[in-house]
Amino acid sequence: MDRNEFLEKVLAYGKKEGFAECEVFYRGGKSFEVLVLEGEVANYENSRQEGLSFRGNLNGRTGYAYTEQLTEAAIPYLVETAKENAALLSPEDMEELYEGEESYPHLEGINEELEQLQVEEKIAAAMRMEQAALAGAEEVASLDYCALGTGLAELAIKNTKGLDVSFAKNFATAYVSAIAKKGEETKTGSYFWKDQDWKGFDPEATGREAAVRAASHLGASSVPSGKYDVVLDGRAMVALLGAFAGIFFGENVQKGFSLLKEKTGEKIASEKVTLRDDALLQGGYASIPFDSEGVSGKNKAVIEKGVLKTLLYNRKTAKIDGVKSTGNGFKAGLTGSVKTGCTNFYLAKGEISREDLFRRMGNGLFITSLMGLHAGTNAVSGDFSLSAEGFWVEDGKIGKPVEQITIAGNFYHLLEMVEELADDLYFGSGGIGSPSILIRGLDIAGT
Amino acid sequence: MLKKAAVENILTAALESGADFAEIYAEETKRSNIAMVNGRVETALGGMDYGAGVRLFFGNQAIYGFTNDLSEENLIRIARDGAAALKGDRIYNIKGWKEMVARCINPIRILPDSVAKTAKAEQLRLASQAAKNFDALITQTRAGYLEVMKHVLVANSEGIWGEEDRTRSRFTVEAVASSATEKQSGHLGPGGSEGYELFDRINVEDTAREAARIAVTMLGAKPCPAGKMPVVIDNGFGGVIFHEACGHGLEATAVARNASVFAGKLGQQIASPLVTAIDDGTIQNGWGSAEMDDEGTPTARNVLIKDGVLQSYLVDRMNGRRMGAAITGSARRQDYRFAPTSRMTNTFIDNGKSTPAEIIANTEFGLYAKQMGGGSVDPATGSFNFAVLEGYMIRNGKIAEPVRGATLIGKGAEVLRDIDMVGNNLKRAQGMCGSKSGSIPTDVGQPMIRVSSMTVGGRG
The missing domain is CATH 3.30.2290.10 (PmbA/TldD superfamily)
Known part of the structure; x- marks a missing residue:
C-alpha cells in the first residue's frame, strides 16, 4: 500500500471510531554508517525505518498512540490505544488540530550530490580520516571512534482539517575520537562534522583536529579552587545552552519549571547577549519549514541585547499566553506528544576574534569541554556544577592544559555575567550554537 | 513473530555472502506511560515498537541492518544488502536449533x-x-x-533460538x-x-x-564547600559511582579497543582489597535482569572484582572474538535499532563488614552523599563526574548540616583504590544507562562506602 493511502486509511478509521478530528504524523528514513578500525571496516550499518503517530480528539480530549508496524492489522490497536489514553486527560488540555497555512517557507532538503555518493567513497573517506588522526599527533596511537554516516529523514503530517505537509532532508556526519597517551596519562579528543555539503568535508582535517585536541590536553593538571575569569568556548557553551534551553519554553514557565515568569520585555541578560531561534537558517542542522503541528518555521530573537523578547511556544501554550505559536511545537520522536523544542538555537556572535577575547581576559581559564551535563545541572533552579577541561590563559595566550576541575554557577546569573562574545560561532549536532564567551569570576573547584 | 522456516531462509541468504556468523533479532514491544504534573495527567502515551535487525560477522568485521518490515522477503533483502559490503572465502551452514531453557528469572504475577x-x-x-x-x-x-x-526473538547460525x-x-x-x-x-x-x-x-x-x-x-541547605575531602557515599543509587567510574571501563566495547584504563589488568589488584563487585543479570525480577542477553546467551552472575583483584570483563560476542575472551551473557541493546554490545545488567559493590554508623563515626570531617544523581564518564581516561542530590557535611564523626550543589569528580581507578571502608547495607536502585547500544535498564548498587579523598565541586 502506498504511504498516502495508508495514512488516509488511519484517518478514516479514527473518524469511524468516534474521533471528531484526527491527525497522523509519519516519520521515515534511511541511515548508513561505517566505522573503521585499523584500516578495516569494523562495523557497517545500513537501515530503513518508518513509523507513525496518531493524535485525535474524542469527547473533547486528546489521545495519542504510535506504531512502527505499518500494516492494516495494526490500525485498530493504534486507534484503540489513543482512545484509552484520551480518557485519562482533561478537556482543558485538548490540543486543537491545525488546518495549516496557505504556503510554507522553502528549504532545500535534499542535496542530490550527497544522495548519489557511493558506499566506496564513504568508506574511503572514513579510512582517510583514521589515517590523518593517527598521523595527526605523535602521542596518538589509537582511536576511540572513527565513523562516517549519511542519512535521510522524511516527515509527513496529514489531518482531517486539511493539513497536508511533508519534507525530506539528507545529511552526512563524521565523528573522530582520538586517544593520546604519554606514560600513564591518557587523554581523548574528538571532532564532529555534520553537513549536507559533501564537497565541504575535509576528512584529513577532521581526523587531524581530533588528534591535535587529544594531544593538547596531555600533561594537564588541576588548579587551586577559587574564582576565575573564564572563556567558555563554543562547544562548552553549546552543552550548557542545551541543558538550559527549556527555561525559555512557554510550557515550563507556565508550569513553574522556569524562573522567567512575567519576564518577557525585561532585561534578563547582559546587553551583549542576543539569543536566536531560527528554523530557517541557511544550512542549519535543525532547519525545518514547519513544526510537528504544521505551523511554519520562523526566525526570532528570544533575547535581544539582553532583553527577553519572547518565549518559545507551541499552539497550546501560545493560546494560554494569548500569543501566536512561534513554530516550536515539536514531538520527541514518534512516541511523544507535541511539546516544545528548539530549532537552530544560538547566541549571536560578537565582533572580536577569540584571540582578542583571550587578550581581553588577560589571565584566566579557557574551558573547552564540560562533562556530566545530565546530572550536574538543575533545570529548575539554573544551578550547575560540572566537570571541566581546558587550558590556562596567561597574558592573553593559551598556556598549559587543565583537568580535574569543576565549574559551578547559575545559568540565569551567567547570562547577566557575559562580558564579551567572540566571532567564532560554533554549532553542535542538534542545531544549538554559541561563540566563545568571556565570564568574570566563576567558581572553580580544583585542588 | 517469525517462523523457523523464514528465519532459516533469512540466515541462509545472509551466509551466502561468506559471512561466518549470522543473527536475527526481532521484537514487538508495547509500551504505555502516564505522566502527572501537579496532580493532573499531563501525558498518556503508548504504542508499539516493531522491528528486526540482521547482523553478520566476517571475522572481526560486523555488519548490521534494521527495518520495520518483518516480511521474509524484506529481511532477506536487508541481509543481502548488508553482505554486499564484504566477502567471505567460504560458505558456512546453520547449525541445528538449540532452544533456550527458561529459568523463570522474572516471574510476572499481574500483566x-x-x-x-x-x-x-x-x-x-x-x-x-x-x-x-x-x-x-x-x-x-x-x-x-x-x-x-x-x-524478543534471537536466532543465529550457531543454532541459538531464544524467545x-x-x-x-x-x-x-x-x-x-x-x-x-x-x-x-x-x-x-x-x-x-x-x-x-x-x-x-x-x-x-x-x-x-x-x-x-x-x-x-x-531547599534549606547551604552551598557545598569545594575541595578535596573524605566522602561517604550511601547505599542504593550511590552505586552509580561504581557504574560510571568502573563498570563502563570493564565493558568489552571499551576494553577490546584498548580504550579503558582497566584493559590488560586481569588478575591485578585494581581496587582496595575491601572491594568485591558483581554484575548479575539473574537477580529475580531485577530491573536489569533477563533470561538471556540480546545475543541469546543465558544471563549470568559475573564477579568482576574479588577482594580488589580484577576477575572478569563484560564480554559480548564480537568483542569476545577481538579479545579472545569468553562471552559473559552481557550483550544488550535498547531495541532492534542497535547492534548489541557489552553492557551492565545489575551491577553492585558487594557487602563489606562495617556498619553505616561505624563509617560515619570514623569520619572526622567530610561529605556525606546520601542520595546521588546521575553522572558520566570518559571510559578511556576513567574521568567521571556526578551530582549529589542530597548531601550533608560530616563533622567530628557526626552528620551535620545539609549542603547542596555538590558534585564528585575523579578518576575511576583512583577512587577504587581509595575506598577505605565498605558497609554491610547493600541496596540496589534503578537507572537508565545510555551508551553505544542505546538506553537500557540497569541496576546500580552498593552498601555505604567511604572514599578517603575525593574532589568535591561546589559553590560554598
Missing part, C-alpha cells in the same frame, strides 16, 4: 496491560497528593508510570520545594522486571513523601 489505565493514574494521584501535603514548601509535583511488554517475554514496570516521583529565590527537587524511581505487582511491593505515598523530604531538606 500490566490487564490493569485499567485509570487505576494506574490513581496511583499517581495518590503519590502527587502525598508529596504536595508533605510540606507547604512543596510547590510542584511530577509522578510517572511506565510499563514495557517486550517480546523471551520481558515485562518491566516503574513508578517515578519528583517533588519541587520553593522559596522566594530558590527551587530544589528530590526524586525517586523504583521499578523492576515485574508486572503491576510492583504496586504491592512499594508504597507510592511513602516514596513520594521521601522525594518531598529531600527537596525540602535541600
Whole structure:
C-alpha cells in the first residue's frame, strides 16, 4: 500500500471510531554508517525505518498512540490505544488540530550530490580520516571512534482539517575520537562534522583536529579552587545552552519549571547577549519549514541585547499566553506528544576574534569541554556544577592544559555575567550554537 | 513473530555472502506511560515498537541492518544488502536449533496491560497528593508510570533460538520545594522486571513523601564547600559511582579497543582489597535482569572484582572474538535499532563488614552523599563526574548540616583504590544507562562506602 493511502486509511478509521478530528504524523528514513578500525571496516550499518503517530480528539480530549508496524492489522490497536489514553486527560488540555497555512517557507532538503555518493567513497573517506588522526599527533596511537554516516529523514503530517505537509532532508556526519597517551596519562579528543555539503568535508582535517585536541590536553593538571575569569568556548557553551534551553519554553514557565515568569520585555541578560531561534537558517542542522503541528518555521530573537523578547511556544501554550505559536511545537520522536523544542538555537556572535577575547581576559581559564551535563545541572533552579577541561590563559595566550576541575554557577546569573562574545560561532549536532564567551569570576573547584 | 522456516531462509541468504556468523533479532514491544504534573495527567502515551535487525560477522568485521518490515522477503533483502559490503572465502551452514531453557528469572504475577489505565493514574494521584501535603514548601509535583511488554526473538547460525517475554514496570516521583529565590527537587524511581505487582511491593505515598523530604531538606541547605575531602557515599543509587567510574571501563566495547584504563589488568589488584563487585543479570525480577542477553546467551552472575583483584570483563560476542575472551551473557541493546554490545545488567559493590554508623563515626570531617544523581564518564581516561542530590557535611564523626550543589569528580581507578571502608547495607536502585547500544535498564548498587579523598565541586 502506498504511504498516502495508508495514512488516509488511519484517518478514516479514527473518524469511524468516534474521533471528531484526527491527525497522523509519519516519520521515515534511511541511515548508513561505517566505522573503521585499523584500516578495516569494523562495523557497517545500513537501515530503513518508518513509523507513525496518531493524535485525535474524542469527547473533547486528546489521545495519542504510535506504531512502527505499518500494516492494516495494526490500525485498530493504534486507534484503540489513543482512545484509552484520551480518557485519562482533561478537556482543558485538548490540543486543537491545525488546518495549516496557505504556503510554507522553502528549504532545500535534499542535496542530490550527497544522495548519489557511493558506499566506496564513504568508506574511503572514513579510512582517510583514521589515517590523518593517527598521523595527526605523535602521542596518538589509537582511536576511540572513527565513523562516517549519511542519512535521510522524511516527515509527513496529514489531518482531517486539511493539513497536508511533508519534507525530506539528507545529511552526512563524521565523528573522530582520538586517544593520546604519554606514560600513564591518557587523554581523548574528538571532532564532529555534520553537513549536507559533501564537497565541504575535509576528512584529513577532521581526523587531524581530533588528534591535535587529544594531544593538547596531555600533561594537564588541576588548579587551586577559587574564582576565575573564564572563556567558555563554543562547544562548552553549546552543552550548557542545551541543558538550559527549556527555561525559555512557554510550557515550563507556565508550569513553574522556569524562573522567567512575567519576564518577557525585561532585561534578563547582559546587553551583549542576543539569543536566536531560527528554523530557517541557511544550512542549519535543525532547519525545518514547519513544526510537528504544521505551523511554519520562523526566525526570532528570544533575547535581544539582553532583553527577553519572547518565549518559545507551541499552539497550546501560545493560546494560554494569548500569543501566536512561534513554530516550536515539536514531538520527541514518534512516541511523544507535541511539546516544545528548539530549532537552530544560538547566541549571536560578537565582533572580536577569540584571540582578542583571550587578550581581553588577560589571565584566566579557557574551558573547552564540560562533562556530566545530565546530572550536574538543575533545570529548575539554573544551578550547575560540572566537570571541566581546558587550558590556562596567561597574558592573553593559551598556556598549559587543565583537568580535574569543576565549574559551578547559575545559568540565569551567567547570562547577566557575559562580558564579551567572540566571532567564532560554533554549532553542535542538534542545531544549538554559541561563540566563545568571556565570564568574570566563576567558581572553580580544583585542588 | 517469525517462523523457523523464514528465519532459516533469512540466515541462509545472509551466509551466502561468506559471512561466518549470522543473527536475527526481532521484537514487538508495547509500551504505555502516564505522566502527572501537579496532580493532573499531563501525558498518556503508548504504542508499539516493531522491528528486526540482521547482523553478520566476517571475522572481526560486523555488519548490521534494521527495518520495520518483518516480511521474509524484506529481511532477506536487508541481509543481502548488508553482505554486499564484504566477502567471505567460504560458505558456512546453520547449525541445528538449540532452544533456550527458561529459568523463570522474572516471574510476572499481574500483566500490566490487564490493569485499567485509570487505576494506574490513581496511583499517581495518590503519590502527587502525598508529596504536595508533605510540606507547604512543596510547590510542584511530577509522578510517572511506565510499563514495557517486550517480546524478543534471537536466532543465529550457531543454532541459538531464544524467545523471551520481558515485562518491566516503574513508578517515578519528583517533588519541587520553593522559596522566594530558590527551587530544589528530590526524586525517586523504583521499578523492576515485574508486572503491576510492583504496586504491592512499594508504597507510592511513602516514596513520594521521601522525594518531598529531600527537596525540602535541600531547599534549606547551604552551598557545598569545594575541595578535596573524605566522602561517604550511601547505599542504593550511590552505586552509580561504581557504574560510571568502573563498570563502563570493564565493558568489552571499551576494553577490546584498548580504550579503558582497566584493559590488560586481569588478575591485578585494581581496587582496595575491601572491594568485591558483581554484575548479575539473574537477580529475580531485577530491573536489569533477563533470561538471556540480546545475543541469546543465558544471563549470568559475573564477579568482576574479588577482594580488589580484577576477575572478569563484560564480554559480548564480537568483542569476545577481538579479545579472545569468553562471552559473559552481557550483550544488550535498547531495541532492534542497535547492534548489541557489552553492557551492565545489575551491577553492585558487594557487602563489606562495617556498619553505616561505624563509617560515619570514623569520619572526622567530610561529605556525606546520601542520595546521588546521575553522572558520566570518559571510559578511556576513567574521568567521571556526578551530582549529589542530597548531601550533608560530616563533622567530628557526626552528620551535620545539609549542603547542596555538590558534585564528585575523579578518576575511576583512583577512587577504587581509595575506598577505605565498605558497609554491610547493600541496596540496589534503578537507572537508565545510555551508551553505544542505546538506553537500557540497569541496576546500580552498593552498601555505604567511604572514599578517603575525593574532589568535591561546589559553590560554598
